[in-house]
Amino acid sequence: MHSYRARQDVSVLSDHLEVPGLGFLAVNAFVIHAAQPVVVDTGLGLPDRDFLTCLADVIDPADVRWIWLTHPDRDHTGGLFALLDAAPQARVVTTFTGAGIMSAERPLPMNRIYLLNPGQSLDVGDRRLTGFRPPLFDNPATVGVLDTSSGVCLSSDCFGAPLPTATLATAQDAADVSPGELRAAQLLWAAVDSPWVHTVDPAKFAVSFGTLRDFSPTAVLSTHLPPVTGDSTALFATLLDAPSACPFTGPDQAALEAMLHQFQPA
Ligand SMILES: [Fe+2]
Numbered sequence: 595m596h597s598y599r600a601r602q603d604v605s606v607l608s609d610h611l612e613v614p615g616l617g618f619l620a621v622n623a624f625v626i627h628a629a630q631p632v633v634v635d636t637g638l639g640l641p642d643r644d645f646l647t648c649l650a651d652v653i654d655p656a657d658v659r660w661i662w663l664t665h666p667d668r669d670h671t672g673g674l675f676a677l678l679d680a681a682p683q684a685r686v687v688t689t690f691t692g693a694g695i696m697s698a699e700r701p702l703p704m705n706r707i708y709l710l711n712p713g714q715s716l717d718v719g720d721r722r723l724t725g726f727r728p729p730l731f732d733n734p735a736t737v738g739v740l741d742t743s744s745g746v747c748l749s750s751d752c753f754g755a756p757l758p759t760a761t762l763a764t765a766q767d768a769a770d771v772s773p774g775e776l777r778a779a780q781l782l783w784a785a786v787d788s789p790w791v792h793t794v795d796p797a798k799f800a801v802s803f804g805t806l807r808d809f810s811p812t813a814v815l816s817t818h819l820p821p822v823t824g825d826s827t828a829l830f831a832t833l834l835d836a837p838s839a840c841p842f843t844g845p846d847q848a849a850l851e852a853m854l855h856q857f858q859p860a
């Protein structure tokens with residue numbers, strides 16, 4: 595893991611995961627350096643990752659006031675309980691559903707929860723953060739963040755893309771990826787992560803971009819893509835094609851065994 599500033603007031607805690615057959619997926623968490631500091635997601639839970647140490651490079655964990663959990667998938671909750679211990683004032687921003695999902699494995703303490711639905715806002719001292727439902731999501735608890743002060747959108751899994759190399763997955767700007775390659779990878783990720791998108795009415799799906807389009811973000815920070823700054827027209831246009839993109843089917847047991855056979859010594 596390493597960290598960098600994507601904006602004056604937003605740090606990226608950058609990690610990645612190799613997904614066999616798909617490529618290298620960014621796994622980003624973020625710190626919004628607001629008057630009341632906000633950590634957005636808490637990274638992977640793999641034993642060799644140390645979220646708190648990476649976080650400590652950009653902020654004293656004890657100063658964190660809010661942990662905005664965009665959704666409780668395991669690539670977003672890795673450092674959650676360590677951070678709750680290290681940040682005694684911090685509360686976890688999630689939904690009723692998110693808290694319920696967490697309760698199936700390790701319940702969040704009720705006095706550390708702050709329930710927020712899409713459309714509602716959180717006052718973090720010097721700005722308001724508004725929750726929104728990204729057009730694509732893989733978990734019913736998903737709530738992205740619109741920072742009304744900086745214009746930055748934190749989109750959770752939406753806009754993610756598995757990329758050809760670890761270097762690209764951890765790049766500081768998605769512009770390092772060619773536009774054609776980025777489009778193909780985003781449509782692949784849409785099919786993998788949100789397979790329901792192939793069943794939706796494209797016109798109704800397009801309407802779901804309204805909140806984001808109206809917000810007109812100055813930057814889109816996805817958990818699974820390097821930061822996108824500037825014009826996001828191409829990003830939106832790509833995902834509008836997701837309903838008609840090629841569905842994804844993962845390798846089955848026969849394919850797995852064929853793959854493993856290639857690795858056997860002669
Ligand atoms: Fe997810």
Ligand SMILES: [Fe+2]
Nearest residue numbers: 667669751817
């Ligand atoms: Fe994710």
